[in-house]
Amino acid sequence: MTTIRDVAKAAGVSVATVSRVLNETGYVHEDTKKSVTAAIEKLNYSPNEVARSLYKRKSKLIGLLLPDITNPFFPLLARGVEDELRLHDFRLIFGNTDENPEKEKDYIQTFQQNNVIGMISMTNQLSKTTYQDLSIPVVFLDRTSSSLPSVYADGKEGGRIAAMEMIQRGSKRITLIKGPSHIQTAQDRFQGSLEVLSASEVDFYVMSTSSFSFEEAEKWAKELFKKYGDTDGVIASNDIVATAVLHEALRLEKSIPHDLQIIGFDDIPHSSLLFPPLSTIRQPAYEMGTEAAKLLMKLMKNNQMKEKSVQLPVMFIERSTTRKGEGHV
């Protein structure tokens, strides 16, 4: 392992000088700079980030917390975060929390022990105040908040769009699936759809569900068609749920989208790979990730910002589980 001392020796200067050229700080003569650079090159030296981190009490590490990377919605977000942060030489320590507060706390603690300089959290468990007590900036991703920095998609508008498209495309007896009540984004979507549906002439049925898991969703889907067999349009709380509904409909040999239209939410990569491909409301996941990273970096420079939240637009992705519209919305 080559250290700054080795470089100093090789260049015939002091470590202070090497440090100066490394950090481009203070004055250093052009010539000595050259010889230092040469020595660095020659020894293939790169500074020890740990030592830097210790002295400065801050690293180039960012903590990333997400519920479960195995859930297809998160990889794209994580990728967005990573790509953006990488451009600025930050690195990511990450942890899956499984929505478990203990794990979450545990990770936060070890993140701090490693001098992370900021955090991005996609979890829903810990209260906001828990985060507020941290001495480092945190941005919440895929979680709405007016008071704390956060990046999220316009779920309410998404819900509205879904309902409008559904009506526009001719469904008369619509089922609206309401996602888990502790997930704010799911509630926003629901409210948006509800608003439009209420104001419309169509009949609709609200089905409450309590998780986003596929297995659960399959059960609800069965139940749905049993209870409300003549529904001709379902607005699902996300794409996984929509997939379960699609499955069940296909099993019942319903013709899609003729007998039944389905609109999902998220546009996870899987959705376009279904047959028929799923119409859905896209959240710009990757971009949400990059935006969160950008916001965090701003916050790290200036913790007293006003513009703390960014809301991204959603859009309807027309695929094959909806009928052709008769003139668009």
Place this chain on the structure above:
Amino acid sequence: MTTIRDVAKAAGVSVATVSRVLNETGYVHEDTKKSVTAAIEKLNYSPNEVARSLYKRKSKLIGLLLPDITNPFFPLLARGVEDELRLHDFRLIFGNTDENPEKEKDYIQTFQQNNVIGMISMTNQLSKTTYQDLSIPVVFLDRTSSSLPSVYADGKEGGRIAAMEMIQRGSKRITLIKGPSHIQTAQDRFQGSLEVLSASEVDFYVMSTSSFSFEEAEKWAKELFKKYGDTDGVIASNDIVATAVLHEALRLEKSIPHDLQIIGFDDIPHSSLLFPPLSTIRQPAYEMGTEAAKLLMKLMKNNQMKEKSVQLPVMFIERSTTRKGEGHV
């Protein structure tokens, strides 16, 4: 920020003593230990990992390199790695390399700068010697190697099984899709299938492809049915490719599995969500991850191990793109 000094002061002992109780090293009287523990508790102190890392020249961080977390095969692997490592208090720094050697080198360098104590790599780009020069143990995941530590599934056997099941279930004109030639695991599968097919009585057609992307795969699928429209069984190089084939077959209104059987490879979560659900050869991705983590931890304790590679078994997952077998293999 509270330091070991604060604790020492609060407990009325020296920092050395605090360090001893922290690390359970050396002798310390039961009473002083108690008062130290109390002080730690009271001050809510937790040691600075950065300082530790600097002194010991090793951290509790592990580097994880993968091509792209957005590819549905990787999250499960990553999750396995994380869960296992977490049990032993290690944390993960990770990077997506996009199979780009520059990014890969870049990450490896910064990992080292952060004193990572080991690495798990799922990439295929950098030569093995590049890794061998590292001073820390590395295990390769989803990449075969007899010389270097690695964890992978038995692709060849998987290929054999796929071919046997296909034949067993009555396909007579089989298409075998050969994945990218630079990916060893893909070649193993191919060889396994080829072996069985060659020794059998059925006709078969080999189609060479050069990537795993869905878009590319869609093109090949179209081409496949144009060239070899009466094929009644395709063994795909992975589930994404299988999905593309399934799409095209459905579009052509082939009856699955009556007219055409399809077997994929990997068993990514998406595969069971298709309609019809995809029959496939499962790689135990999560377990591969945990095994890689275990192997790495062994290596970190004892770098001179012999048992350096672990091969995991694959299994056939019967779903609905294959016909019911007439007595199993």
Place this chain on the structure above:
DNA sequence: TTGAAAGCGCTACCAG
């Protein structure tokens, strides 16, 4: 423009 030296928080050695 440069160097000496203090010190970031911790561990481990050596004395006592």
Place this chain on the structure above:
DNA sequence: CTGGTAGCGCTTTCAA
């Protein structure tokens, strides 16, 4: 059994 202290590799005063 305990404390003093050197030093991990680096940055940053302070003097020169």
